[in-house]
Amino acid sequence: xxxxxxxxxxxxxxxxxxxxxxxxxxxxxxxxxxxxxxxxxxxxxxxxxxxxxxxxxxxxxxxxxxxxxxxxxxxxxxxxxxxxxxxxxxxxxxxxxxxxxxxxxxxxxxxxxxxxxxxxxxxxxxxxxxxxxxxxxxxxxxxxxxxxxxxxxxxxxxxxxxxxxxxxxxxxxxxxxxxxxxxxxxxxxxxxxxxxxxxxxxxxxxxxxxxxxxxxxxxxxxxxxxxxxxx
Amino acid sequence: xxxxxxxxxxxxxxxxxxxxxxxxxxxxxxxxxxxxxxxxxxxxxxxxxxxxxxxxxxxxxxxxxxxxxxxxxxxxxxxxxxxxxxxxxxxxxxxxxxxxxxxxxxxxxxxxxxxxxxxxxxxxxxxxxxxxxxxxxxxxxxxxxxxxxxxxxxxxxxxxxxxxxxxxxxxxxxxxxxxxxxxxxxxxxxxxxxxxxxxxxxxxxxxxxxxxxxxxxxxxxxxxxxxxxxxxxxxxxxxxxxxxxxxxxxxxxxxxxxxxxxxxxxxxxxxxxxxxxxxxxxxxxxxxxxxxxxxxxxxxxxxxxxxxxxxxxxxxxxxxxx
Numbered sequence: 001x002x003x004x005x006x007x008x009x010x011x012x013x014x015x016x017x018x019x020x021x022x023x024x025x026x027x028x029x030x031x032x033x034x035x036x037x038x039x040x041x042x043x044x045x046x047x048x049x050x051x052x053x054x055x056x057x058x059x060x061x062x063x064x065x066x067x068x069x070x071x072x073x074x075x076x077x078x079x080x081x082x083x084x085x086x087x088x089x090x091x092x093x094x095x096x097x098x099x100x101x102x103x104x105x106x107x108x109x110x111x112x113x114x115x116x117x118x119x120x121x122x123x124x125x126x127x128x129x130x131x132x133x134x135x136x137x138x139x140x141x142x143x144x145x146x147x148x149x150x151x152x153x154x155x156x157x158x159x160x161x162x163x164x165x166x167x168x169x170x171x172x173x174x175x176x177x178x179x180x181x182x183x184x185x186x187x188x189x190x191x192x193x194x195x196x197x198x199x200x201x202x203x204x205x206x207x208x209x210x211x212x213x214x215x216x217x218x219x220x221x222x223x224x225x226x227x228x229x230x231x
Numbered sequence: 232x233x234x235x236x237x238x239x240x241x242x243x244x245x246x247x248x249x250x251x252x253x254x255x256x257x258x259x260x261x262x263x264x265x266x267x268x269x270x271x272x273x274x275x276x277x278x279x280x281x282x283x284x285x286x287x288x289x290x291x292x293x294x295x296x297x298x299x300x301x302x303x304x305x306x307x308x309x310x311x312x313x314x315x316x317x318x319x320x321x322x323x324x325x326x327x328x329x330x331x332x333x334x335x336x337x338x339x340x341x342x343x344x345x346x347x348x349x350x351x352x353x354x355x356x357x358x359x360x361x362x363x364x365x366x367x368x369x370x371x372x373x374x375x376x377x378x379x380x381x382x383x384x385x386x387x388x389x390x391x392x393x394x395x396x397x398x399x400x401x402x403x404x405x406x407x408x409x410x411x412x413x414x415x416x417x418x419x420x421x422x423x424x425x426x427x428x429x430x431x432x433x434x435x436x437x438x439x440x441x442x443x444x445x446x447x448x449x450x451x452x453x454x455x456x457x458x459x460x461x462x463x464x465x466x467x468x469x470x471x472x473x474x475x476x477x478x479x480x481x482x483x484x485x486x487x488x489x490x491x492x493x494x495x496x497x498x499x500x501x502x503x504x505x506x507x508x509x510x511x512x513x514x515x516x517x518x519x520x521x522x523x524x525x526x527x528x529x530x531x532x533x534x535x536x537x538x539x540x541x542x543x544x545x546x547x548x549x550x551x552x553x
Contacts, residue, residue, distance in 0.1 A: 001425075001428065001429055001432050003429050005424035005425055005426045005429060006426060006429050006430070008417075008420075008424070008426060009460055012460070016507060021305040021406065022406075022410055023300070023304035023305070023406050023409060024301040024304060024305060026410070026413045026414060026417050027297065027301035027413060029417060030416060030417045033420055033421055033424040033426055034420045034424050036424070037423070039423065039424065042287070043287075044294070045290075045295060045298075046282070046287045046290035046291045046294055047290075047419060048297050048298075048420065049278065049289075049292065049294030049297055050278065050293070050294075051415060051419035052271065052293060052294075052297050052412050052413065052416045053271060053272075053274075053278050053279060053293055054275075054415075055412050055415035055416070056242070056272060057235060057239075058412050058415065058511055059242055059408065059409075059412065060368055060371060060372060061515070061519075062242050062245060062246070062397075062401065062408065063241060063242060063245070063371070063372055063375040063376075064339060064375050064378075065397035065398075065400045065401055066245070066379055066390075066393035066394050066396065066397030067336070067339065067375055067378045067379045067382050067393065069393060069396025069397045069399065069400050070379070070386055070388060070392055070396055070397075071332055071335055071336055071385075072321075072396070073386075073388070073392070073396055074321070074328060074332060074385070074388065075321040075323075075324040075326075075332065076332045076333075076336060079325035079326075079329065080333075082325065106344075111343075111344060111347055112367070113368055113370070114340045114343050114371075115340055117512075117515065117516035119340055119343075119371070120339075120340060121516065121519075121520070122516075123336045124333075126520055142523075146522045146527055149520040149527075150517070150520070150527040150528045151531045153517070153520060153528045154504075154528055154532035156516075157512050157532060158532065158535055158539075162497070162500065165497060172465070173493075175468060175496075176468070176492035177492075180488055180492065183477060185481075185488050187488060187492075192492055192493045193493065195489055195490045195493035195494060195550070196494070196496075196497060198546050198550075199494060199497045199543045199546060202542040202543070203535075203542075206535055206538045206539050206542065207535050210535055
């Protein structure tokens with residue numbers, strides 16, 4: 001077996017460790033692996049071009065940018081923050097857990113494209129989470145704001161990933177079924193999808209607990225800030 | 232009939248607009264980057280059609296374009312994007328418009344949802360309105376157009392303001408926009424170069440194949456590591472199944488194929504949450520949310536990913552050998 005193409009992985013790892021710009025690093029890795037595998041340079045070039053244009057749908061989020069830009073200029077984030085600030089019963093943990101549940105259930109019905117970082121997190125969930133965190137600890141630092149936004153994006157990702165494999169007609173399940181069919185094992189998509197359910201529940205519980213722990217950590221810090229003033 | 236290809240043309244038009252604006256502002260590198268990307272998007276259908284017809288030249292040119300993009304990318308320094316409208320104006324406008332601001336933002340998911348659900352049944356004079364492939368994503372593109380009209384109405388701002396603001400957000404994301412596409416291309420090249428087979432060869436050479444638990448752990452960790460490297464669980468799955476899952480776990484240790492397949496894939500998803508190679512889920516959101524560290528989202532989800540992985544492997548061990 002030819003182990004030389006593995007050097008492409010080394011290029012990636014070294015590039016990321018040395019914090020080079022990832023774009024040229026990734027292209028270098030592709031050229032390294034391809035050439036070491038003995039693919040002719042022109043064929044490799046064609047492969048690169050063909051694969052790039054066949055995954056154009058990954059850039060679909062760009063179409064949300066004009067809408068979000070326009071709304072943000074008119075104060076969308078400020079309004080979302082003010083609104084969440086007024087809602088008494090809505091804590092950070094409750095907000096994120098409800099979003100997680102909705103996201104996971106939507107993904108289970110195959111609707112992964114309905115929500116996501118550009119569609120829902122940047123314009124809505126992230127500013128709302130920041131406002132909810134501010135209710136607990138009014139003096140949020142920039143690092144805290146970054147962390148809250150990152151947690152919002154993470155919650156969105158967890159909900160998506162551990163919901164989508166429960167749906168029978170989406171990429172993951174169909175890929176598993178196709179692999180088994182090729183190797184002479186016949187399975188119905190439903191038989192595969194059902195077994196994603198236990199981990200989906202576990203993922204919901206784990207992410208909820210982590211969000212709740214983060215909220216408690218904020219509350220503790222807020223307590224430390226207020227305690228001297230009261231005493 | 233509405234196809235997802237129309238969405239690519241819309242993206243191309245927006246990218247070309249961004250490039251031309253930069254050209255007028257004499258920012259050569261940015262202009263070149265977005266114009267080139269716009270051209271790749273506009274010509275994509277033709278490239279794929281010619282490739283299918285056996286003509287490799289357009290694909291090779293596109294490949295050259297990709298390499299050129301990679302050379303241009305380091306020239307795009309991320310600019311902390313200054314809002315041209317002050318925060319006071321924005322707060323006043325927020326007070327004036329109130330909940331109406333939510334309407335266009337919510338239209339994006341709602342219209343997408345409606346099209347995903349009703350789209351397959353819509354037809355005009357016997358012709359289907361939406362093409363079946365990538366229906367949800369076609370819906371998302373249409374939803375963005377509808378939402379832009381709505382946003383322009385609600386804010387009473389002309390639509391070109393939207394393009395202007397959109398371009399600024401695009402610049403804030405910068406080179407991270409193309410990373411998901413490049414990583415997808417890298418995945419293809421890795422597959423064609425046999426990287427996957429080399430890895431599964433190495434793993435199975437090290438594994439004590441007599442122990443069912445060792446095989447299961449090897450399979451699960453292999454899925455995670457391979458996904459971390461490729462950025463995509465779908466690339467890892469066939470390789471690890473062919474290397475360890477099918478010959479060792481199913482045939483030798485009689486694992487249940489449905490459970491092994493389903494939960495094995497989920498091990499890979501845990502890997503996706505940990506890796507910068509899954510740029511569209513981890514790096515692009517970090518850029519989109521303007522986090523100072525590109526790895527902020529990964530850091531926030533690492534703990535969840537490890538805990539879910541532990542739970543998943545444990546469940547797998549309990550269920551798969553019944």
